[in-house]
Amino acid sequence: MLSSELISCFFSTHAKRLKLHLGFILLLCACSTDPEIVRPSDKYSFDVPYFETGTNVPQPAHNQATKAGVELGKKLFFDPILSGNDQISCATCHLQKLAFSDSVALTNKGISGKPLLRNTPALFNLAWATGYFHDGGAKNLESQVFAPLLHEDEMKENLDELVKELSGIEEYKIMFKNAFGTDSINTSFIAWAIAQYERSLISASSRYDHWKQNKGEKLSQLEISGMLIYQEKCQKCHQEGFFTDYSYHNNGLDSTFTDMSHERLYTGRYRITDNIEDLGKYKTPSLRNLSFSAPYMHDGRMASLEDVIAHYSSGIKHSATLSKDLPSGGFKFSDENKKALLAFLKTLDDYDFTTR
Amino acid sequence: MKNLFKISLIAFSILFLISCKEEDKNEPKPAETGSVKLYFDTQILVDNVYSKLNLDNSGIAFTDTVSALSANAYTNAAGNKYTVNQVRYWVSNVVLYTEDGKSYAEPNSYHLVEYTPTASKEAFTVSGVPVGHYTKISYSIGVDSVPNHDLTKKAGDLDEKIGMSWTWDTGYIFFKMEGRFERTNGSKGYYWYHIGLDGNYKTLTQDFPEHIVIEKSGIPSVHFKTNINAVFGLPSGASNTEVLDLNKVSAMHGGASMAKVAGNYTNAGFVIDHVHGAHDH
Numbered sequence: 001m002l003s004s005e006l007i008s009c010f011f012s013t014h015a016k017r018l019k020l021h022l023g024f025i026l027l028l029c030a031c032s033t034d035p036e037i038v039r040p041s042d043k044y045s046f047d048v049p050y051f052e053t054g055t056n057v058p059q060p061a062h063n064q065a066t067k068a069g070v071e072l073g074k075k076l077f078f079d080p081i082l083s084g085n086d087q088i089s090c091a092t093c094h095l096q097k098l099a100f101s102d103s104v105a106l107t108n109k110g111i112s113g114k115p116l117l118r119n120t121p122a123l124f125n126l127a128w129a130t131g132y133f134h135d136g137g138a139k140n141l142e143s144q145v146f147a148p149l150l151h152e153d154e155m156k157e158n159l160d161e162l163v164k165e166l167s168g169i170e171e172y173k174i175m176f177k178n179a180f181g182t183d184s185i186n187t188s189f190i191a192w193a194i195a196q197y198e199r200s201l202i203s204a205s206s207r208y209d210h211w212k213q214n215k216g217e218k219l220s221q222l223e224i225s226g227m228l229i230y231q232e233k234c235q236k237c238h239q240e241g242f243f244t245d246y247s248y249h250n251n252g253l254d255s256t257f258t259d260m261s262h263e264r265l266y267t268g269r270y271r272i273t274d275n276i277e278d279l280g281k282y283k284t285p286s287l288r289n290l291s292f293s294a295p296y297m298h299d300g301r302m303a304s305l306e307d308v309i310a311h312y313s314s315g316i317k318h319s320a321t322l323s324k325d326l327p328s329g330g331f332k333f334s335d336e337n338k339k340a341l342l343a344f345l346k347t348l349d350d351y352d353f354t355t356r
Numbered sequence: 357m358k359n360l361f362k363i364s365l366i367a368f369s370i371l372f373l374i375s376c377k378e379e380d381k382n383e384p385k386p387a388e389t390g391s392v393k394l395y396f397d398t399q400i401l402v403d404n405v406y407s408k409l410n411l412d413n414s415g416i417a418f419t420d421t422v423s424a425l426s427a428n429a430y431t432n433a434a435g436n437k438y439t440v441n442q443v444r445y446w447v448s449n450v451v452l453y454t455e456d457g458k459s460y461a462e463p464n465s466y467h468l469v470e471y472t473p474t475a476s477k478e479a480f481t482v483s484g485v486p487v488g489h490y491t492k493i494s495y496s497i498g499v500d501s502v503p504n505h506d507l508t509k510k511a512g513d514l515d516e517k518i519g520m521s522w523t524w525d526t527g528y529i530f531f532k533m534e535g536r537f538e539r540t541n542g543s544k545g546y547y548w549y550h551i552g553l554d555g556n557y558k559t560l561t562q563d564f565p566e567h568i569v570i571e572k573s574g575i576p577s578v579h580f581k582t583n584i585n586a587v588f589g590l591p592s593g594a595s596n597t598e599v600l601d602l603n604k605v606s607a608m609h610g611g612a613s614m615a616k617v618a619g620n621y622t623n624a625g626f627v628i629d630h631v632h633g634a635h636d637h
Contacts, residue, residue: 060506062509063508133524137522137524137525137526138523138524138525138526139505139506139526139527140505140506140526142506142507142508143505143506143507143508143523143526144523144526146507146516146521146523147523147524150516150517150523151523159516159517160517187508187516187517188508188509188510191507191508192508263524264610271525271610272525274610274611274612
């Protein structure tokens with residue numbers, strides 16, 4: 001144990017440098033009892049939104065973002081090498097210009113060409129969520145990564161093959177080494193890097209944000225009255241700031257939840273918690289970037305924002321688990337109110353995020 | 357250059373000794389260690405006789421039907437005729453206890469046990485065990501919550517690639533058994549029992565029938581046998597089990613039935629058949 005530590009220390013450092021910094025280096029190496037992976041690169045500095053009180057984004061202790069990690073994650077995210085046929089990347093369905101969503105209800109861009117069963121979620125401000133997918137089944141971004149990678153209708157990647165492929169590419173070897181201190185690539189590192197990149201996707205730079213921060217932006221009378229309607233009717237779930245409570249609610253899309261197929265996929269959060277009170281509940285999506293992320297709802301059933309507003313106005317279906325904050329039958333918005341609400345929602349579009 | 361290396365090495369060694377002196381003082385001298393091999397033999401108890409479970413080789417298929425069950429069919433407590441296509445589970449966090457109350461917990465202790473037509477791994481070796489006399493063992497079926505909540509926190513055999521985890525509901529499948537069965541109306545179906553979730557992580561503690569002596573050389577062994585019939589419960593709820601009828605529960609969708617199955621195999625599924633000393637063979 002002792003001698004092997006010494007030797008690995010010795011050979012990992014150039015002899016001439018050792019001569020100069022002998023004792024110091026040795027002290028550091030020899031007494032290190034921490035088996036944690038060495039991350040030689042700088043910590044990644046997140047662009048924490050102005051409305052957040054914390055100084056950093058939430059991230060797991062074992063996967064603190066570094067510049068090299070985020071950079072590697074970004075490269076992986078856009079690289080079709082991650083799929084079984086080397087033609088599909090994460091970005092195939094998560095397009096930056098659409099706030100990392102796509103424009104279809106249920107995409108068929110996966111490897112099998114079969115339409116998926118859920119709408120592609122937009123990706124931003126993910127670090128603050130506590131569950132991923134519309135039902136929150138994935139407990140963290142690190143674990144979530146494997147779902148699309150392994151799914152036979154999505155990327156259907158053989159992960160052993162992927163590790164082999166990446167290990168044969170000099171650029172990746174260097175990037176993994178920079179990010180995780182070793183060029184011995186494994187599937188956890190792949191997931192960690194992608195998770196780091198995903199946490200870096202922070203959106204808080206819309207017209208509304210600039211107005212809120214007194215950065216010279218003005219909202220129109222119509223937008224302001226839309227905001228007041230939002231504050232009265234919508235903000236309990238779509239809380240100001242992230243414009244979501246990252247929680248799960250039944251927003252009255254269906255009145256029954258009897259289809260138990262696909263491992264109870266159509267029952268919402270219930271399939272995860274097995275709690276009957278979670279029937280038909282889905283994660284609150286953010287109201288940010290809605291102009292980019294159409295169509296709407298977990299299955300993309302609503303094509304336009306007008307449709308969504310019409311749903312909350314008069315389309316809400318009653319069921320036992322319907323959110324207490326939604327009146328059965330809807331809010332009965334006037335046409336004027338609908339117009340105002342729509343105008344306000346568009347102030348939350350972050351063009352800087354989709355083009356940077 | 358050679359000299360430089362030599363001098364450096366000596367210098368390093370001295371520095372190392374000086375800098376770590378404080379820690380060394382407190383570190384006990386490493387104990388002498390040995391190993392023990394644990395066998396998990398997939399068996400079934402029929403008419404009070406244990407025998408090796410015979411697998412159904414007709415392939416994994418959730419939807420297609422067969423006209424007749426494989427000849428390797430068994431009958432469970434509910435009277436269902438069934439076959440077993442595969443059995444896979446995690447044995448984790450093995451702890452060995454000595455007669456004087458000391459214990460050894462294997463680090464990174466996550467072992468996949470599998471018995472399928474194409475792959476069988478029904479034994480593993482626990483090494484680094486301090487020499488001594490051991491009287492009992494504890495182990496868990498499943499994966500404890502920390503790695504269970506993050507598929508990238510790997511240790512031992514834990515791996516997201518081997519079909520023993522869920523990605524849509526983060527966590528490992530603790531115990532997996534699949535096969536075919538005959539319905540009341542005579543048609544044949546496929547059942548799949550996939551057990552997971554923190555609440556079903558179960559720990560068993562069992563006494564060895566005689567002491568195991570761990571020595572520096574030679575490997576003693578512990579031979580567990582399973583009773584696959586216990587997965588569906590034993591007649592009249594024997595051994596604190598609950599009977600499941602495959603006509604009603606042919607697939608696991610969440611809590612209630614999962615908990616029953618986990619209770620069944622924990623309470624009646626695993627027994628120590630015998631142990632061998634290192635030099636018995």
